[in-house]
Amino acid sequence: MSDSHATSAAAPAHDAEENKFQIYVQIAMLLAVITGVEIAVIGLPFTKWLLVTTLVVLSVVKFMYVIFYFMHLRWDKLFCTILFFIGLVIAGATMWALLELFGMHDSIPLTSVALDAVADMARLV
Amino acid sequence: MSSSHAATGAIDHHHDHTTTTGIPNKKLLMWAFLASDCMFFGSLISTHLVYRLHPPPGNPVPREVFDIPLTSFSTFILLMSSLMMALAVNAIQKGNLKSMRFSLLTTIFFGAIFLGCQVFEFTHFVHEKHMTITNSILGTTFFTLTGTHGTHVAIGVLWLIMMYVRSFKPADASAHPGWFFRNVLHVAAVVGLVLTAMFSVLALVDALETGGGIGAFASHNVALVAGLVITAAASVILARPKGPVQFSEANAIDVESMGLYWHFVDIVWIVIFTAVYLLEYL
């Protein structure tokens, strides 16, 4: 995403610099709009997984915009992106693994086994 | 840092000839630190989510506690602060000191509003919703997570203030023997200003809510108001530059790495906003 610019950063740097102010303001507006959409989305009457996916996608988009534009990864050397993504990917994967582990049946804590049993009954009825 | 480029003219902010990779050391340090911080917040957010998976009986129901309009507002504020931060970096990279100072001040301002919202939110949760850090697992993980994020914001604000004040350091320190103490005073004044302003606004909101109005606020918080006036005056007076300053385009990297930190704190909030708040409403 960023390497093409990194290598040729020196030459067209000047035009990019000029426009950055505009870009930043536009992105900020975009981010604000996405946030608004997110808030709106939670009220929509769709199935849960669809909403969750939408929310996740929207926040990932916001996330990427901030790191690639506000944090200039887009204009920087590729290595910065790699460096950050090493952390991001390992952290993300670890979070995912933890949630999987704790989501398993064996991990339901005794303090909420009772609650679950009630929920199961409710589902059966 | 990059005085070597002074001879060749413009500083290339994307390439530092003195390092092997061309990435300035400070930037690399900051990115590596942020990679580490991903793991830090990753563990913290995981803790919160893991406990959300299996709430014990008696846990408060989050959507009955949370206040989405307020949180949306502070999310918006943090986004705007990010914008101002980006503009500050942009300004100093072009050598525009005045514009940078202005942008930094706005960033500080937005950061302070965010913190104020958080203080308000916390007190609200504790007093109105009776969720404390000790009385439930939700309170424990929620306050710890958002509190840690808030601490990051507070550190960021402090850093911003120090950077702002540093931009007044005279170019020739030996000609201004008192500059260091002036500098310290300046930091103290701005920190004081931010704090008093924050608490004034909180008190004001409180006064308005309870129906007392501005008059009640002013009469109950004389000290705050006085503090506000004094620190504001001190900040303005101390900010009058004395001759040429040292801060220049060459310091852009300092502002930039601070900016990286600030934006990161912002994206952590983007994740928290979705994972901790919004998902509860589905």
Next chain:
Amino acid sequence: MDATVKSNFTAKEPHAPAKSSVFWRPTAKTGLISWLTTVDHKKIGFLYGLAALMFFLVGGFEALLIRLQLMVPNNTLLTAQQYNVMFTMHGTTMIFLAVMPLGACFFNIIMPLQIGARDVAFPRLNAFSLWTFVAGAIIINIGWFLPGETAPDAGWFGYAPLTSKAFNPGHATDFWVLGLQLLGVASIAAALNFIVTIINLRAPGMTMMRLPVFTWMTLVTSFLIILSFPAITIALVEVMMDRQFGTNFFEVSNGGMPILWQHLFWIFGHPEVYILILPAMGIISEILPTFSRKPLFGYPIVVFSGAAIGFLGFTVWSHHMFTTGMGTVATAAFSLATMAIAVPTGVKIFNWIGTLWGGHLKMRTPMMFALGFIWMFMIGGFSGVMHAAAPADAQQQDSYFVIAHFHYVLIGGSLFALLAGIHYWFPLVVGRQVSDFWGKLSFWVVFVGFNVTFFPMHFLGLNGMPRRTFTYDGNMGWNTANFIATCGALILASGIAIYFSVMIYTFFKGQKANRDHWDGRTLEWSLPNPPPEYNFRVIPTVHARDAFWYEKHHRDEIERENAEHAKEDEAHGGIHMPFQSIYPLVASSGVLIGAFGACYHTLIVALIGGSVMLSGIYLWAMEGADGYHIHLDAEGNVIEDHDAKH
């Protein structure tokens, strides 16, 4: 924070040097102040090394007490409580205060020399890491000295809820929690510094695939540190909040799940054991080629497998939790992932053997330790694979089989390599030559003692002896093995004693070593011993892997090149040296005071500490990363050295 060192010395002086009245610029080159304010990576590394070796002896002393207590059944040398303190402090000390800082010692001293740098990227941050490490070590150990307190006794992985106030009411656990927290800060700061240094301060021509393997392993280890320590930081924060503010992270009555601590701890803990072994592997990968007089066999794949071990290290943490009832799916997944690590590790072993193959093996002390390492680490790795088979591990977990496994990898692995490294680089760093006879003797005594101590523990474990037990009955069939193990520990201790006596003797009285003592291959050997403060008179230009070996075989070319570069340097104003600084020490002292206040939950002390720390950091930032320039004559003597402001 510091600006780059290099950026300064390629620049012309912008304006005349100006002294500021506010900041104290210590200039002492010898004496206490010089050590307290040093920013020189070699001195900092040396201090790391000293502290680490001292703590190694302390940890070893604790181990001896453990072994003496277990020498015979129903022994009464230690009380249960004392014994529990012993193994907790032994494990914590050995891992965090001995082996890790010894690694940091080598990173600091050797890595910049290997990449042809004059210092690390952020010299003052480096000093801050050192002093914060010292602060952490003090906090962890402070319980020994305070009346009415004990040292920590919840085991080195401090499983919740045993660490909660309800089960551990004293302050011992607070010391442990905050001490580890500080060590984490120190390690992360140091690791960030190393990463930037390796990425950004390489000499011209030193591409990544020309980095010496030790430097590569430093890089991988640093990544492991910055990515794994945050997990334990959070875990420790949670325990601390539970203890100090009554939160519910591990409080079962409010729905807390103690199992969460285990996950967070081992997310850190498993990468941690690779943090202990990867530097060791790096050292071995330096020693074997040097003493075989051959390049490392399969350099790219050795480097790659090092990185692969590091990466896989993040995917296996739950193999320490096979007995926590994770369910079949998770158990199987972690079991297989753990086994997978045997592949890249095996690759390293095979390539080391390939390096030996066809060489002229010089059997000197470092080489002996290195070969000992391969053998012992292999055994330890194999028992690791036995653990990885989860159902078999259900019998081995928390038994002496685990103790055997990890001492084979930790002593036979990490420690042997570190002892080898000390021997190897001693002539360079100290400039004296260690007696080969005494070195080898210490090796053999250590080697024999180590095996006599720990091999029987496999049998103990399989025979059902649980670890962390202060006593056992005589009817369980454990007497003989325990007795032998204790005798072995005494032999091991004598070996260590010989080793250290020899080193201390050599340090003061040893024969002067000649330059390039072992006919080395990497850049550090191009330096006079001990290396001068500025390291390289001229930053070398690298033309090949094993850069110095190349230089030795292309003398004329290199000399021409160097003369040119020396002129350029001089034209730029000489060699830039960073000023010494007291502020890292000030900031770390603030951290120490603050942590102490937090242990006792006394706000005022914590606040004082916090403000000392903040002032330290503020002054540190304000004084700036200034330095001065030195000029050298052709022999490398300093002919002129003047202050210069950047």
Next chain:
Amino acid sequence: MRLNSLLTTTARWGRVALALGGTAFLTGCDLNFWRMDGHQSTISVAGPVAVAQRNLFYVTCWVTFVIFVIVGSVLAYATIKFRARSESEELAKPVEQGHGNPLIEVGLIGASVLALVIIAIPTLSAITYTHDVPEAEKSNAYEVTATGYQWWFHFEYPSEQVPNSGPLVVANELVVPAGRPIHVNLRSSDVIHSFWIPKLAGKVDMIPNRGNYLWFQADEPGYYWGQCAEYCGDSHAVMRFRVIALGPKEFNEWLNRQMASARVVAPGADQPKAHFASYRTEFKRNEKGWSDKFELNPLDSWRVHQEADVKAEDVALIQKGRETFQAKTCIVCHTVRGHEGIGVNGPNLTHVGARTTIAGGLLENNPEQLARWLRHPDEVKPGNKMYHGIGAMAGYVKIENGKEVKNIVLDEADISALVAYLSSLK
């Protein structure tokens, strides 16, 4: 000179080794520890779960052993073959500077992966097998619940409901039917413990707020040693227990005895017998609490414990013991079903006399050791809750104004009465 010092050093070491060997010999160490046939052996095992785990261990052991031999031989060969034998050889012109050989690398990686597959397949099948009672045997399985306490074990039999009391409860000695799969639910009341009977099954942890379980089966009737295997505080080392597996008939007999309330010794029996005179009262710290006689056939020793030796019982003393038990507030923590004891924070003592061990499997259950326990629980088990109390519930001592003060004080007469009483609870 060097040679000289080498010789003296060797000689000195030789002497040390001799001395150590001699000591070992004299202290009666048998040098056959590799047989691994102790009470907690994971090698000579007695049930299908442990067998599966051991067989898997053998697989890993053999595979790695073969690799070790191969790699080790190459390493040894290289070391011997290529070592420089003289200084001149060391300084010889360096060999050709080769850099590696991809073919060998890939081959070796392939071989390693293959070796791992050999280990992985039985691992996976053992994971499924050892996880829970096999589906086909579920109906035949017997269920118990084990709960860890600092530092003893509490066992419940959910399928045996005692009228007016709930499930049958025993402590520290788990009696199970032999030849049937046993499903054990694992719970903890305080910190993490781990349930481990090496001869029957590998351990599974007892973690607060977590519903763990394991299964095992004792193929033959027998007496098995178990121990807590997760560090759980001061007395972790002495947190032990036993599993006694019985044939169906004997198991049922045992159940029937246990389901009954505590035994009441009928007054008006034989002459009282003063049988406490010969007991030792002084013990070293950590001194073993076992008689060798017991070892010879532990299951028989257990059987002997089940029946009261009515002739030897001192009725008056037992009666006095029962009163002391009440007077000294033992009842606050201990249940003696049918008698006064109702506490649930300590081990259930309803049939304590019928156990072979006390104090969590640490001491043999005989009057001498029982007296030792009651006299100084804290010396036997450092930090234990009976001595220090549990939360607000005072034990032998209690905390008042931050100071430890005595709470329960027993003189020798109390102790002999209590011993008589507890021993009578068959």
